[in-house]
Amino acid sequence: MDPRLVIAAQNAIGFMPDAEGLALFAAARDRADRGPLLEVGTYCGKSAIYLGAAAGECGSILYTVDHHHGSEENQAGWEHHDQRLVNSETGQLDTLPWFRRTIAAAELDDTVVAVIGSSTTVATHWTTQLAMVFIDGGHALDVAKADYEAWSPKIIPEGLLAFHDVFEDPKDGGQAPYEVYCQALNEGWSLLSATGSLRVLERK
16 A cells, blocks of 8 residues: 555545555455445545555545444444534534545545435435445444345455454454354355455355
């Protein structure tokens, strides 16, 4: 991965550890020549740099879907709330300006396309087949499950599906992504790689 983009990703606001980000990049680069990539859960654009870098190297594109008002765990009073991201006029979390700055600083504007809206609403009207989908949106079970069920059918044969924050032990983190990951395995997806809490699966 371009060292300049590695530094940009490391400096961006977000929750993606370096090793997991580089593993995400490697998986995406391996499939990006087969079609577009898509990310569910943009936040401030940290993981979009890793995915966008892979897409750029292969002449592909990354769509990143988010309503930009934060998941439940990002709201005031929750563990992952960041007061900097609150719009002073509306009092509501608004990560879109931060995402724009992140992608502009990484010079990925021509490779990373923001799709602003509810993940499942966008998926309902989405027709383009995808080489890889990375799910890192809301971590409540109903939300994570809905994202998986909405987007996984749009992945090409031998395409990839990645989940973030998959923790087998409840002491390490919430269980919703792990439960949905297990659902995917039970429905025929094959584990391709595991790095930290990142799981990359392949459609056979």
